[in-house]
Amino acid sequence: MTESSVTHATVVLERSYAAAPARVFQAFADVEARKRWGRPSPSVELVYDKADFRVGGVDVSRCGPRGKLIYRVETRYLDIEPGHRIISAEVVSEGWNKLSISLITVELQAIGTSTRLVLTDQITALGGKDMIAGSREGLGASLDNLVAELSRLPVEA
Numbered sequence: 001m002t003e004s005s006v007t008h009a010t011v012v013l014e015r016s017y018a019a020a021p022a023r024v025f026q027a028f029a030d031v032e033a034r035k036r037w038g039r040p041s042p043s044v045e046l047v048y049d050k051a052d053f054r055v056g057g058v059d060v061s062r063c064g065p066r067g068k069l070i071y072r073v074e075t076r077y078l079d080i081e082p083g084h085r086i087i088s089a090e091v092v093s094e095g096w097n098k099l100s101i102s103l104i105t106v107e108l109q110a111i112g113t114s115t116r117l118v119l120t121d122q123i124t125a126l127g128g129k130d131m132i133a134g135s136r137e138g139l140g141a142s143l144d145n146l147v148a149e150l151s152r153l154p155v156e157a
Contacts, residue, residue, distance in 0.1 A: 037149035040141035
C-alpha cells in the first residue's frame with residue numbers, strides 16, 4: 001500500500017536578464033518560445049496540446065524523457081499584467097495521479113535596461129518532497145535557458 005502524503009513549500013527563484021521586461025514577458029507569452037526554453041534539459045521533451053495565454057486561459061502540456069511523455073501539466077492563467085506579472089495555477093499529474101498543485105507568480109521589474117525576475121512557486125506536493133525538489137530544479141534550469149531564448153527574440157519585443 002502506498003502511503004499518501006502532503007508536503008507544502010514555497011520556492012523562490014530570482015534571475016536577472018539583459019533584456020527589457022517586455023522581451024522577458026514575450027518569452028512567456030509565446031508558446032513556441034516556451035517550448036524551447038521551458039525544457040530543463042535537452043533530454044526532456046515538452047509538447048503543448050493546448051496553449052491559451054490569457055486571463056482565464058488554460059495550457060495543457062505533456063513532458064518527460066524524450067519519447068516518454070509521462071507527465072501532464074495543466075496551467076490556468078489567473079492574472080496577467082503584460083511586462084509586469086503572470087500568476088497561474090498549475091496541476092502536474094502522472095496518469096490519474098496528481099503529483100503537485102502550485103500557485104506560481106512571475107514578477108518582472110525593470111532595472112535600467114535589464115529585468116529582475118522573481119518566480120514564486122507555492123507548491124503542494126502530493127506524495128513526497130521529491131516533487132518540490134524536482135520543481136525547484138526544473139524551474140531553475142528553465143529560467144537559466146531563458147537567457148539563450150532572449151537572444152533569439154526580436155529587439156522590439
